[in-house]
Amino acid sequence: MRNVWIICRKELGSYFVSPVAYLLLTMFALIFGFFFWNALGVFIIEGMEMQMRGQSFPMNLNEQIIRPLLSNASVVGLFFIPMITMRLFAEEKRTGTIELLATSPIRDFEIILGKWLAAMGLYSCLLLFTALNFAFLFKYGNPDWKPLALGYLGLLLQAGALLAIGTFISTLTKNQIIAGAATFGVELLLWVIGWVGEYETAGWAHVLSYLSVTTHFESFGRGVLDSKDAVFYITGIFLGLFFTARSMESLRWRS
Amino acid sequence: MISAKALCKRYAGVTAVDQISFEVTKGQIVGFLGPNGAGKTTTMRMLTCFLPPSSGTVKVAGFDVLEQPLQVKKRIGYLPETPPIYPEMETVEYLKFVGKLKGLRGGDLQKRVDYVCERCAVADVRKRLLGKLSKGYRQRVGLAQAIIHNPDVLVLDEPTAGLDPKQINETRDLIKSLAGDHTIILSTHILPEVEQTCEHVIIINQGKLVATDSVRNLQARARGAESVLIEVGGRNGSLEAPIVQSKLEQVAGVSRVLCKQQVDSRAFFEVESQKGKLVRGDLARAVVAAGWDLNELRPAAMSLEEIFLQLTGSEASTDGAPESEKVPAKESRG
Numbered sequence: 001m002r003n004v005w006i007i008c009r010k011e012l013g014s015y016f017v018s019p020v021a022y023l024l025l026t027m028f029a030l031i032f033g034f035f036f037w038n039a040l041g042v043f044i045i046e047g048m049e050m051q052m053r054g055q056s057f058p059m060n061l062n063e064q065i066i067r068p069l070l071s072n073a074s075v076v077g078l079f080f081i082p083m084i085t086m087r088l089f090a091e092e093k094r095t096g097t098i099e100l101l102a103t104s105p106i107r108d109f110e111i112i113l114g115k116w117l118a119a120m121g122l123y124s125c126l127l128l129f130t131a132l133n134f135a136f137l138f139k140y141g142n143p144d145w146k147p148l149a150l151g152y153l154g155l156l157l158q159a160g161a162l163l164a165i166g167t168f169i170s171t172l173t174k175n176q177i178i179a180g181a182a183t184f185g186v187e188l189l190l191w192v193i194g195w196v197g198e199y200e201t202a203g204w205a206h207v208l209s210y211l212s213v214t215t216h217f218e219s220f221g222r223g224v225l226d227s228k229d230a231v232f233y234i235t236g237i238f239l240g241l242f243f244t245a246r247s248m249e250s251l252r253w254r255s
Numbered sequence: 256m257i258s259a260k261a262l263c264k265r266y267a268g269v270t271a272v273d274q275i276s277f278e279v280t281k282g283q284i285v286g287f288l289g290p291n292g293a294g295k296t297t298t299m300r301m302l303t304c305f306l307p308p309s310s311g312t313v314k315v316a317g318f319d320v321l322e323q324p325l326q327v328k329k330r331i332g333y334l335p336e337t338p339p340i341y342p343e344m345e346t347v348e349y350l351k352f353v354g355k356l357k358g359l360r361g362g363d364l365q366k367r368v369d370y371v372c373e374r375c376a377v378a379d380v381r382k383r384l385l386g387k388l389s390k391g392y393r394q395r396v397g398l399a400q401a402i403i404h405n406p407d408v409l410v411l412d413e414p415t416a417g418l419d420p421k422q423i424n425e426t427r428d429l430i431k432s433l434a435g436d437h438t439i440i441l442s443t444h445i446l447p448e449v450e451q452t453c454e455h456v457i458i459i460n461q462g463k464l465v466a467t468d469s470v471r472n473l474q475a476r477a478r479g480a481e482s483v484l485i486e487v488g489g490r491n492g493s494l495e496a497p498i499v500q501s502k503l504e505q506v507a508g509v510s511r512v513l514c515k516q517q518v519d520s521r522a523f524f525e526v527e528s529q530k531g532k533l534v535r536g537d538l539a540r541a542v543v544a545a546g547w548d549l550n551e552l553r554p555a556a557m558s559l560e561e562i563f564l565q566l567t568g569s570e571a572s573t574d575g576a577p578e579s580e581k582v583p584a585k586e587s588r589g
Contacts, residue, residue, distance in 0.1 A: 006355045010341075017343045100339035100400070103303045104356040105328040252306055 003106045007114025008121070011088070015122050020087075024080055024122070029129040035072045036133040039065045061143035062223070066134065070151040070221045073130050074214060077123070077159055078187050084122050085166025086180035088115045089248075094174040102252070112167065112244045119163045120156070127155060147223025154220020157233035158213055162187055164240020171247040187213070256281045256408060256438040257302065262311035264297050271297045273462040274311070279455070281407075284434045286453035286470075287442035288563065294462040295442040296336060299412050302440070303333040316407055329358065332406035332437070336413050338397025342386025346377055346396055349385055350403060357404035367403050375399040375429065391422040398426070402433065409433065411441040415448060427452050446563055460567040473562055482527045482555045483535055488548035489520035496522045499547065506541050508532035525555065 015021040047059050092098040101111055131152075137143050166183040173179050194212025196205045209215055216233060219226040257279040264272040272294040279285050289295050300306040302313055304324040312319060318326040341349060347368060354364045372378040375395045380388060385396060394414065401409055414430060415423045430439060431452055443449060449456050450470060458465040466473060487499050496517045503512045503526055511527040528534040535552060542549045 010352055014341065014343055096335055096337045097339040097341060099305055099335045100353065102305050103328055103331065103333045105325045105358055106356055
């Protein structure tokens with residue numbers, strides 16, 4: 001475990017020494033801040049209209065702001081995850097530092113786990129900015145914190161699976177751009193294949209919509225912990241990291 | 256310390272390393288010599304557990320690279336062809352990271368980092384970003400990371416490639432000074448480097464082992480008959496080279512005399528003697544007795560370069576490119 005931590009610290013160090021982390025944090029904060037501002041504006045206008053018509057329709061922060069914003073965060077995350085994972089192995093392969101790691105007395109899975117945890121760490125930092133926005137809701141209103149907490153759990157699990165896939169793809173090439181673009185393509189595909197479930201009811205459509213990463217997020221967004229969705233993401237994490245390990249091993253046999 | 260047996264590495268359709276066997280004993284500096292593409296790097300990568308051998312075995316300090324890679328990795332320091340540095344790290348930060356990877360902790364780690372900084376002369380760039388260092392410094396940081404955990408075995412892949420002559424000398428001296436504590440294997444395609452730094456040499460060509468011996472033995476073996484270079488000068492400003500030649504040929508044990516050059520009253524000869532006969536004393540006496548000046552008399556030791564060309568030349572002649580490089584090299588000496 002010490003070795004995992006050594007690798008993880010080094011990776012986090014490279015993120016935060018280079019402009020990568022700050023760029024991603026700034027972009028994410030801006031985009032999510034815009035979403036938040038938008039959602040809040042709509043909420044306030046609706047509230048005023050209700051009052052003018054003399055209706056007392058219950059306004060709900062959880063349902064009208066937190067839930068849609070969490071699913072926004074999950075989609076925006078899709079765009080940021082390739083930028084987090086693309087360098088993990090591709091850069092080490094290009095500069096030859098992979099030889100240092102591979103000839104040190106440390107196991108492959110320790111390297112992989114360390115790198116994946118560092119990627120999770122950076123993604124968690126992105127989520128911190130969303131928490132900053134949500135904090136205002138708690139200051140001026142009283143939303144339920146439990147669905148929000150579950151939503152974050154869902155976001156982390158989803159990101160974990162996608163980051164694992166990105167890590168795997170990063171072991172396949174020396175070129176960061178290729179790793180990033182391929183990861184982005186795969187993740188976009190994993191998002192949109194769920195759409196067939198909306199009009200098609202055949203068996204294959206069910207399979208496709210089951211494979212979609214975003215459909216499994218819905219329950220978390222609603223504040224429901226559905227074990228089958230959690231299992232989906234956890235399986236994704238394991239599969240992604242398992243393939244990464246296989247790929248690292250095959251690097252040695254091939255090259 | 257290192258023992259390789261029938262080591263092979265095959266890629267799709269290509270055999271990069273073919274049945275190489277060698278032994279390296281503790282404390283030796285061994286030069287791994289071969290033209291570019293001979294399989295040096297591949298062999299070194301197999302020694303360091305970066306690549307698994309296709310067949311054959313390698314043992315480092317008694318541990319097999321396939322069965323106990325972690326034990327092997329703990330005992331090996333490796334400097335790949337390009338130093339494996341992270342440009343965004345500072346020198347000390349990087350050395351600490353590598354030290355931790357190799358299992359050093361706390362006080363030990365700090366002591367070793369300070370020690371290797373001094374030893375490899377990188378103490379003056381401790382706080383500099385590695386990406387901003389010159390090639391020479393990077394190479395030394397690379398060496399520093401290789402020795403940080405005080406490994407039994409050091410594997411250095413072309414440690415002087417791309418350095419300027421001054422840096423090459425410094426790096427060689429550094430490697431030589433490390434020899435006492437570590438067993439060192441270094442690869443190179445530069446021949447004088449082997450003569451200057453190594454005691455032992457392993458020559459490979461096109462993936463095959465060509466020779467493995469001590470530098471001295473190899474020179475002796477390739478020389479066969481002893482040959483002596485001799486410069487004779489005439490006393491009164493004139494010298495008849497053919498007369499000198501016939502005189503030298505009469506010396507007992509001499510098999511052949513070649514007049515290589517004559518400049519004014521000085522003539523240069525290469526004298527070959529029969530195997531096992533020492534003729535240098537007799538030659539000197541013969542020259543002096545005939546009233547000529549003996550300006551120079553020295554054994555013509557064959558350089559490793561000639562040995563190398565002799566050993567690899569016949570096989571290289573099957574493909575065009577190396578041949579064209581070698582022919583003029585041979586002629587210039589003839």
